[in-house]
Amino acid sequence: MFFKRKGCYLLGLLLLAGCGKKELPIEKVLALQQMSGLATVEYVVTKIIKANDNEAWYKFGDRKILMSCKATLTAGIDLSAVKANQVNIDGKAISLTLPHSKLLAINIKPEDIVAEYEEVDVLRQPFTSEERNALAVQAENQIKASIGELGILQTAETNASLFVNNFLHHLGYETISINFDNLTLPNN
Numbered sequence: 001m002f003f004k005r006k007g008c009y010l011l012g013l014l015l016l017a018g019c020g021k022k023e024l025p026i027e028k029v030l031a032l033q034q035m036s037g038l039a040t041v042e043y044v045v046t047k048i049i050k051a052n053d054n055e056a057w058y059k060f061g062d063r064k065i066l067m068s069c070k071a072t073l074t075a076g077i078d079l080s081a082v083k084a085n086q087v088n089i090d091g092k093a094i095s096l097t098l099p100h101s102k103l104l105a106i107n108i109k110p111e112d113i114v115a116e117y118e119e120v121d122v123l124r125q126p127f128t129s130e131e132r133n134a135l136a137v138q139a140e141n142q143i144k145a146s147i148g149e150l151g152i153l154q155t156a157e158t159n160a161s162l163f164v165n166n167f168l169h170h171l172g173y174e175t176i177s178i179n180f181d182n183l184t185l186p187n188n
Contacts, residue, residue, distance in 0.1 A: 001170075005100075006009075007019075009121050009133060010142035011106070013075055015100045022129060026084060026087055026089060026097060028090070028171055029087050029094070029096065029168065029171065030084060032079045032082055032085070032147075032164065032167065033079055033080050033082055034079075035079045036078065036079060037076060037077075037078055037079075037080075037082045037104050037177075038076045038077055038078075038079050038160060038163065039074045039075070039076040039104055039105075040076040040077070040101070040155075040156045040159035040160045040163060041074070041075050041076065041155045041156045041159055041178075042072060042073065042074050042075075042094075042103065042158075043072070043073045043074050043075075043150060043152050043153055044070060044071070044073075045070070045071055045073060045143060045150065046066055046069065046071075047058065047068070047071065047139040047142060047143050048067070048069075048116075049065075049066070049067040049068070049130075049135045049138065049139045050066050050067075051064070051070060051127075051135055051155055052064040052065070054086075055091070056099070057072075060121070060122070060123045060124075061120075061123040061124045061127075062120075062121050063119070063120065063121065063124045063125075063127070064118070064119045064121050064129050065117070065118045065131070065132075065135070065137055066115070066116045066117040066118070066119075067113060067114065067115050067132070068114050068116050069105065069112065069114075069136055069137070069139040069140070069143075069144050070108070070109075070113075070155025071106055071108045071112070071139075071140065072105075072106070072108075073103060073105070073106055073122070073143070073147070073150075073152055074103070074104045074105040074106075074107070074108040075101055075102065075103050075104055075147075075152045075153055075155075076101060076102075076104050076156050076159075076160060077098055077099055077100070077101050077102070077157070077160045078099055079098075079101045079155065081088045081132050081176050082096070082097075082098060082099070086098075088101035090173060092172065092173055092174040093173065093175035093176075093177075094168055094173045094175070094176055094177070095176075095177040095179065096164065096168070096177070096178055096179065097179040097180070097181065098160065098161075098164065098178060098179065099180070099181075100153070100178075100181060101153045101154075101156035101157045101160065102153070103144070103152070103153075106140065106143065106144065108136065108140060109163070113132070113136050113139075115132070123185050126136055139174055144162065149151055159160075159179045161180075164178055165178060
């Protein structure tokens with residue numbers, strides 16, 4: 001009698017455990033959203049800044065500066081933007097549309113802004129901290145403007161596609177298609 005009662009309890013526990021909430025395939029895919037800003041590429045670029053203000057007729061003497069500015073650019077995709085309607089599952093095949101990559105961060109450390117050369121004639125004042133800071137801001141803006149030329153966003157999308165492809169492959173999908181809006185990158 002004791003073993004029958006213990007067996008019934010054990011059977012009941014197994015049934016309750018088996019009736020637990022099972023995660024749907026789309027929920028497993030949407031777990032990517034928890035990664036939010038997925039950084040997939042990092043570039044280090046150096047921008048040279050050259051300035052002089054010798055053109056004014058009332059200023060006597062030269063004043064020139066050459067500065068270098070090293071910046072670390074991080075790009076990737078915002079996985080929190082992936083919605084359920086961007087996921088199509090058909091058995092072992094999946095199609096997923098991801099947002100285009102974007103610049104996630106630009107980091108310029110103060111010690112990475114260096115005056116490489118400075119020439120100031122006797123009748124002129126050296127460049128002030130404010131002027132140097134304005135030149136550093138100008139360099140940062142030029143770096144941001146050159147993002148498209150650097151290819152960092154394309155590399156970020158390629159790397160994100162590889163990462164998501166591996167993630168989906170580990171979930172058991174055999175035919176995987178990663179899309180970026182209108183651009184399709186098949187990954188089988």
